[in-house]
Amino acid sequence: MKETVLKIENFSKSFEMHDQGKLIPSSSNVNLSVVAGKLTALVGPTGAGKSTVLKSIYRTYLPSTGRLLYTTRTSNTIDLALADDHRILGLRDNEIGFVTQFLRALPRQSSENIVAAPLIRKGVDKSSAIEAARKMLQNLDLPERLWQLSPATFSGGEKQRVNLARGFVCEPRLLLLDEPTASLDEETAERVITQINTLKNRGTAILAIFHSPQLIKRLGDITVELRPPVAPETLVQRRH
């Protein structure tokens, strides 16, 4: 029996823009489950609010309605929509990983330090963390000559490998992936798929956005389709 790690009920998110006096709906009526060792694929057209769901789980956005019920490693169930900030920070450090579309990292840090950072925060000693980081960078085929360099000057694909390595290395309980293979060549994408499968086998619950139907077929265990909260025509009409 597989354990449900995250259950989202009636989630919606809209942005209130004070200067324009507007309420902009982004996601609505989202219901889904993410299960240990399985990948839930979020699909839907641009503007359906897929990234919004991931960001709201991670508290980068504040959910407007609904419940985001997360079950921790110690089997406590908490609503991520209501948990206090320190609780969320603790979960980010220890349980929930997020690989966004673009690498965001401290400037002037070497790639291997960036990848090792989440392990060090978890209490792993520095040399073991660096070792694990190097291994993961190798798995994702980032050339060794780049490990000591800051990713500032890297190509999009190289940056994304650092980003993925950082997300994979600490084997989170719940991993959120926003188009993880979008900027990668086919060979590297294959390596990423291998890593995702490894994490699944080790019990990580994954919620991912993919655009390629082929990838969804290969990796997805559950597929959830989102629709834009408001039809685009309605939005235009509202403006007038």
Add this chain to the structure above:
Amino acid sequence: MTKVLEVRNLSKVYGPGCMQCYESTGPEFGTNICPSCGSIVAAHDISFDLCKGEILGIMGESGSGKSTAVKTLFFDQEPTHGSARFYDSNKQHDLFSLNPAQKRNLRNHRFGMVYQNPSLGLNFNVSAGGNIAERLLMNDLRHYRQIRDRACELLSRTEVAIARVDEQPGNFSGGMQQRVQIAKALAINPPLLFLDEVTTGLDLSVQAAILDLILEIQQEFETAMIVVTHDLGVIRLLAGRTLVMKNGRVVEAGLTDQVIEDPQHAYTQQLVASAL
């Protein structure tokens, strides 16, 4: 997570104060000056927790009360109202009910402060090393050699050339003065550090070096810090959580990425939208 500081309902009013002060000032009135008595409500009803190793950012425009909050905690100012509890390794201190000797004791032994203006944090009549020695002497380090070694260690840690340990801070550039100030604040490994606009007015490259240093200190010593700044970039880089202040009130509090990417209050939205 271990709590280091718990602040509740902190307020500071400059002036006589009256019954209308709090209810007729704030962001909805666009002012912190009481229309009835002319008192300035520099800060009102500020509450937050700070944990070990955490950096809390306080952001806001000039006059929003962000420095006032920190100054009351470091005993530079007396609060008008509110409480602050400091959780030391084995006991708790109710900051605002301590006597002057106890306050001095915490300032000298447990807290560190870095001011925007180095002349507030440094004694310009003694050498850089002397400034640090002063703080070490208060902590019962009496042996000359030990003090000098520790001062040199701190200065090299903050990348001030050791050859200049005997020079007065007045001879240094702004960035170097700031580093000596940080070295002085760190001399006793304080569990709680206040940083008030520490990089404001410095060259970009010097800013970067100082911000990196602050992050290294956080990681190495798990120092809890409160960083006061009007610079969104500094907040983004350093702070895990952020309070946004306007007209003496906290208008928004949250995880830094949330405050920046999904700001809730009209003022925060304007602030984020104005960032370069």
